[in-house]
Amino acid sequence: MHNVIELTDIVKTYQRGEITIPVLHGITLSIEAGSMTAIMGASGSGKSTLLNILGCLDRPSAGTYRLDGLDVTHCSRDERAEIRNSKLGFCFQHFHLLPRMSALDNVTMPLDYGDSGLSPQQAQDRGAELLAQVGLAERMDHEPAQLSGGQQQRVAIARALVNRPAILFADEPTGALDSRTSAEILELFRQLHTDVGVTVVLVTHDQNVAAHAKRIIHIQDGLIAA
């Protein structure tokens, strides 16, 4: 298996006026295609920062990042947007569904921004299929406010998968859920990983969760702990 993600000496420092805040101090890391990886670490250790860089939402201050062989460190805003749209899927701790929009519309929304070449009908069909896959076949017309937290995260996962991405990132996807729902959501990730074969990278605090993953990366003060 080839490495879909290759990080070399990634450094990230935030600049807040006069003060520079170093967050990542030089991370070298590679992730195999089709693997499931968990990133763990204390709060504030830089996990989200790392995941945002991996997800092309943010740029590293130094170092190189090769995604599928392509150096994305020097990509423009628009190029990164296109990469996010076509190759990556993202799930957030707080779901970030669009209010007053049906679950189905939320799922198909990313299709508006790429050239998937799908007709509106095909787009609807794919959205419905994904919602069924995450167990929400009955809830397609519901708006986020009418769904429970677990259901909302399922909609978010379906949305992340709508463009058939190669990699699925999830930043503490169970952070806002109770333990039972968390278990269900993590089971869903595992299923997607084994059935669909998507590469999964997720950030979590939960030891049980991490147990699902083939590989665990510990982050400590912006460095990978051995």
Add this chain to the structure above:
Amino acid sequence: MRFYRRNIKRLISAAAALRRNVMRSMLTMLGIVIGIMAVVSIMEIGNGASRTLGKSIQSMGANMIMVMPGAAAAAGIQQGSGSAPTLTPADVEAILLDCPAVAAAAPVVMARTQVVYGSTNWVPANMFGTTPAYLQIRDWKNLDEGECFTEQDVRNSNKVCIVGKTLVTELFADCSPIGETIRIQNVPFRVIGVLSRKGANVMGMDQDDILLTPWTTLKYRVSGSALGQVNQSASAGSPDGVNSFGDPYPRSHLEFYPTLTTTQMINTPRQTRMTTVDQICASSVSTEKMQMAVDQINATLNRTHHVRPGEAGDFSLRNMTELSEMFGSTTALMKSLLLMIAGISLLVGGVGVMNIMLVSVTERTREIGLRMAVGARGRDIMIQFLVEAVMLCLIGAMIGIALARGVSMVVTLLLNWPIAASLPAMIAAVSVSILIGVGFGFYPAWRASQLDPIDALRYE
């Protein structure tokens, strides 16, 4: 196809976004609605007003050209326009002969004096001696009753007249005056026709307070002075004016000198002066040919009056285009002033749209962040907000146009003005509203497109 589909999608999602906050969208639109309504209704009402004005100028004879005699001046003393007796009936003939752009011409002799019928009397504001062509020039050919006097009557100086509606009221207590006899300076005139009602002219003067007779009759039988008097009013109005009753021919005065023999006459040629008239009224064949007619009359009269090139003529021309231009420019000025005010209200409406769009961008920061996170480019976000702003303005413009039609309808009902829907005004309103949408929506949309996805997602 895909392009088309994507734009449809954009319109639908913009409409959905506006519907999500109906009340706010409506209030934002209100400024545009009021502005567009003001602009469109001012355009329509202004057009209606100028059309009404055009009509009332038309009623004075839209294609009318008046030829006035020049000013008499002696030893540096100017007597004012119309004081020189320079226009003659021969000038009328010459104009008719030499000016193809002139449809009709008539001499006019004026008088202002008392008219008596039985025990009532009245002084008409306009007492004109003219020819039947005058009615054609004034666009006044359909009489209410009876008929106009003829060329024959003019040649024979027949004592007939036609009267306006005001005279019918004042002298005949609204009874039919046809066949009745009235007296002007003790000369009996038979009334043979009644003019239709024309109402007041643009100056507010009563156009129906009029009496028309053959010019020869008024000149020779009533005023009684063939020579020397330019304006009949002086002599006709004076109590000691010559009463020409029974004295049908001019120049039948006493001769102060012995009559000349034929030989003497040939030996001492005397400058003969023609009979003069107070004014000549003419009309051009069409409004477009007005200037041509004016030029032709000018040329003809310069020739008959032996005006040398570069010298001022002894006559002057007036026409209604000056008047309609004057009134037209006044209404145009009013209209543009009002339009400016309406435009300002539209501008304020645009600022309202910008304000709400900025609020909307702030409120939807997380939505913007998310859309960017799933692949929306800055441009996509910008277009999304621009489409929303333009849609807001367009819907506002539509409502504004509908309301403006309502306003125009009410004005039509109340003022009886001929107000028609103005397509150019509507097209202008729609394009202006699109411009406002783009112009005032641009900054908020640009701000939205510049957001950083991570910051936007984290925004509380």
